[in-house]
Amino acid sequence: MSLEDRHALVLGANGFIGRHLVLALGQAGVRVSTANRSRESYQRLVRWLAERGHDQVPADLRVDFTKASLLDGECDDITEIYNCAGAYRFGMSVDEARRANVDTVRAVVAFAARLPNLHRLVQVSGYRVGGQDPASWSEEYRRQTYRALGAYEASKAEADAVFQGMATELGVSWSIVNPASVIGDSETGESDQYLGLASNVKDLWQGSLPALPGTGQTFVPVVAADYLARFMTQLPMDTATQRAAYWLLDDDTPALPDLLTLVAEHYGTKAPRTRVPVPLLKRLPRWLTKADPETLTFLSTDRYPTESAHAFAARHRLAMPDTTTTIRRWADHLAAHRFGDAPAGDRRFTKPGGIRTFELGEAGAPTVVLPGLPVNADTWAPVVAAVGHARAVDLPGLGMSTGRRDDWRAWLTSLVTEAGARHLVGHSIGAAAAVEAATAHPCAVDQLTLVSPFFLQMHPPRTARWTPMTRWHLRRTTPTALAERLTGTTDHATALQSAVADLRRGTVAATTARLLAATANSQWRADLRAKLQRYPGRVHIVTGSHDPLTVEGQSLLDTLPHATVTVIAGAGHQPQLTHPEDVAQAIGEQTTFPGPQGGPGVRTVRERPR
The missing domain is CATH 3.40.50.720 (NAD(P)-binding Rossmann-like Domain)
Structure with missing residues (x-):
């Protein structure tokens, strides 16, 4: 035939x-x-x-x-x-x-x-x-x-x-x-099957797998x-x-505990040390194992x-x-799509500066959003989609990225010099990262858009400095409680479900708490303002009318020759949640600058009515 x-x-x-x-x-x-x-x-x-x-x-x-x-x-x-x-x-x-x-x-x-x-x-x-x-x-x-x-x-x-x-x-x-x-x-790791082995991988990702099922002979090929x-x-x-x-x-698929350990190492998480033999696993109550009894027959040495x-x-x-490579790519795809809970779209893990980094949006896009606290890249997905030719990345140690604050320098260097980031959109703590990257590599960054830049705004409350209490609270918060805390209403709870899931995983809450405390550091705030003054490129500030710049912050912007300000009426510190269309329009606009007769310090303020 x-x-x-x-x-x-x-x-x-x-x-x-x-x-x-x-x-x-x-x-x-x-x-x-x-x-x-x-x-x-x-x-x-x-x-x-x-x-x-x-x-x-x-x-x-x-x-x-x-x-x-x-x-x-x-x-x-x-x-x-x-x-x-x-x-x-x-x-x-x-x-x-x-x-x-x-x-x-x-x-x-x-x-x-x-x-x-x-x-x-x-x-x-x-x-x-x-x-x-x-x-x-x-x-x-x-x-x-x-x-x-x-x-x-x-x-x-x-x-x-x-x-x-x-x-x-x-x-x-x-x-x-x-x-x-x-x-x-x-090649891509793509899968939309979340039963069986994928459910064990999900438990690993969430840190909820109490023990590795099986022994060195348990074979789930x-x-x-x-x-x-x-x-x-x-x-x-x-x-x-x-x-x-x-x-x-x-035939060379690793034994089940070894396979799961391989995935854990790839995720940058710790695999459980305890292994539970299959005969014992079958005798344990379902409420303890959280395993469907029908799946246990697949745990075999055959x-x-x-x-x-x-x-x-x-x-x-x-x-x-190569099966090991396929397993890693599959594990990446499962996590990037939140095991079926994430909306459809282009989502992936990359490794700028060797740091495993989650990003969504158009791969290689020049406009890169650096989210704030305590949210993640997913909360910026509607804005990224509306802007077009953009992507959002989770900072090291936040959202679904690995790493920590000490990795910022190498990570940011790679992001702007190797990964094609030319327009940095920094939100809150992300604004600090954007300024540090732009001043370290001014020729690589064409423009800064700083959304709710904390170092140009009021100091956070004293409670933000209580890191252990903040960490405890963040790990236990709910989408409803977080939405009310960030926006004053529960209307945005659904948009914050992924952020809450991230805060409950690994050390994300601890990293978030430490960075929140750092935003109150007067020396760091002054250093960021000084760096912003030295940046020669275009600067666009986006704030909410309920979260204004301080007099000091406004005075600094008056000294910048290429600075513009957009104020979104009715918005607070998280405008991407409450006013995503306005934020997208502000980011996507082509800013026009005054001619030489305007001189330095000219600032344009655009009020966006709701």
């Missing part, structure tokens, strides 16, 4: 594996149709493909697994079917799991048997459930399996048996892939999503793969028959990506 003759149908195309498969098939030049439950789900798939530079739109066929016809549309020229449909979810009832994972297989095989030009039906099974013997699945055996494994894993095992038995009986040419835990794309997809696209072209099952995983998959990959020159 030539490439031009291939017409692939993908079921479950909107799932994690299905999307990567559609992309891989399209990149290989295969004509693709996708079975979708609704027009909306199809459009989501098309957008996902387009975002990855693939504009070859697959055909849209409507699927209904309860109908004998299965699909609406012309299907006679389909040459291969990939069944990625089903439910990956713990806590299902037996009936629900069987409808999602067993009944769909019956429908797909029956449909495949009616197609006149079908060369291959490829089924996605699983590394723990593959290799079932269809003859052994009596009613009693089925009941025992569901009791032992739980609804999800048992339904996948039954589906594997049903698929083999029914496809063989109906004369359908078939292949099975049994992937291990499918983690992110090997992984495979990259894009490698799995490329492997699957080759199966119909190889006659040797008929009625064959392939276990896809890296090994799997991967020889045939390795031989197939070698035959087709498929190189498995």
